[in-house]
Every structure is written in structure tokens, then in C-alpha cells.
Amino acid sequence: MNNYLKTQFPPLDINESLARGMAAFFILPLDPSVEDAEDVKTAVSEAVTNAIIHGYRDRSGAVELELNLEGRELTVTVRDSGAGIEDIERARTPMFTTRPEEERSGMGFTIMESFMDSLEVESAPGCGTAVTMKKRL
Amino acid sequence: MLKEFIDCGRALVAVLEGEIDQRSASALRERIDIEYELSRKPHLVLDLTDVTFMDSAGIGLIIGRWKNVTSAGGKLALAVAGHKLIKILELGGVTRLVKLCPDYRRAVEECLR
């Protein structure tokens, strides 16, 4: 089955649960295992939360969530036009966070990487960030 | 969300429910920290048996409480049911720091050991 869903929403924290809920519903027709569904929800939650809190902080803008299914291959893209990441390698390091004062664990990228089959990060300071994740369901 | 606090002698139990993400974590942190301080108990148990979802914000919340409680000389223990949260708790390094128990009573016993 091939299908896609493209959405945009403002960077509000209420949209974190909306985004992971959309992802869960989107893959439901494939009857995924409970664990796979949970993994996808968690990875989407991480990427969208990052776009909201690091990408836009308190500024306005749009977060884009794209879900794409080709057969049983899911591709998730989360895009923001916010702050961008200076050093992507460093940002992906487990336990690295630029905001330790807020009790962040710095585990977002590590979770996306291990809960999905692949993770790609494109980013440039001042231009925004796109995170693409794939998983076979 | 916070369901309730339970007074268990030398331990305070915070019963959480629903989803722990960036949105809910900051309010949870504040309520738990205030109650823990007011209770003047050394130990803290986070009962996660009714938590349906958790992301890295939950890891941050747990590790933050672990730091507070251990620096005050107490112990932190978790009540976790089923396998749902285990994967993220392991990946987040929580299982290396904190004991996981099947329910809050056993988590309280663990603190008192």
C-alpha cells in the first residue's frame, strides 16, 4: 500500500501529542506490532519536540510533518525553518544537549536513531532543520 | 499527569498517569518537587504503572528527580508494569541508576532496604 500525509502546524507543545497520534493512526492499516507503533510514536515525538523547542523556541513558524508509506516502508520527515544546528555530529551524540538547565537528557536523536531503522539530519544555522527517519513495519 | 501522592512512611509515592512528554513534564517536575520538599521524607517513588507513553522528557524528569533525591541522602525507585517503558528507560540510562519494581509497594520496600 502506498499512502502519504503532509501536515503543518504551529510550534505549540500541544501539537506534540497530535503529531505522534497522527503517525500512529497513519500506520494503523498495516496492523503494526505494538512495539513498532510505540517506536514510531516516540521517534515522531522527539523530532517534533525538537523542532518546537530548539528550532523555534518562542518564535512563530510552521512545523511540517510528512508521513510516507511505500509498501511497509515508512518515511517520516519533520521540518522546521528555525534556528538550525551548528554541529550536527555533536548534536547527535548521546547525552549532548544545548539546554542542560531544563533537565534535558540529550537523548532525543539517540532515541530516534535506535527506534527507527535510519535517521538523517540536514540542517544549517539560521535556515532550519529537516529530520528524515525510515522504518520497515 | 499526576494522579495522586501516597504517604508511605519514609517514602513519598507520586502516582503518574497518561503521557509524559515535554508538555506534561515541566508541570510534573514542579508538583513532585514541591510535594517532596514539603513531605520532608528522604525517599521518593515514581509510580509509572499507569503511564501510557514516555519520551526523552520522561528520562529527563526521572534523572532530575534521581539527582535531587540522592543529593538529599534518599533513594529513588520506580514502579513499572509490563514492557512498554523498559526499552526507553534502558536506552536513557535510567535502569543503571534506579531500581525498577513491579508495583509501588515493592518500590517503597526497595527504598527502605
Ligand SMILES: Nc1ncnc2c1ncn2[C@@H]1O[C@H](COP(=O)(O)OP(=O)(O)OP(=O)(O)O)[C@@H](O)[C@H]1O
Ligand atoms: N530542530 C532543531 N533545531 C535546532 N536545534 C536542534 C533541533 N533538534 C535538535 N537540536 C539540537 O540538538 C541537540 C540534541 O538534540 P536531542 O533531541 O538529542 O537532545 P535534547 O533535545 O537537547 O534533549 P532531550 O531530547 O533528551 O530532551 C539539542 O540540544 C539542540 O541543540
Ligand SMILES: [Mg+2]
Ligand atoms: Mg530532543
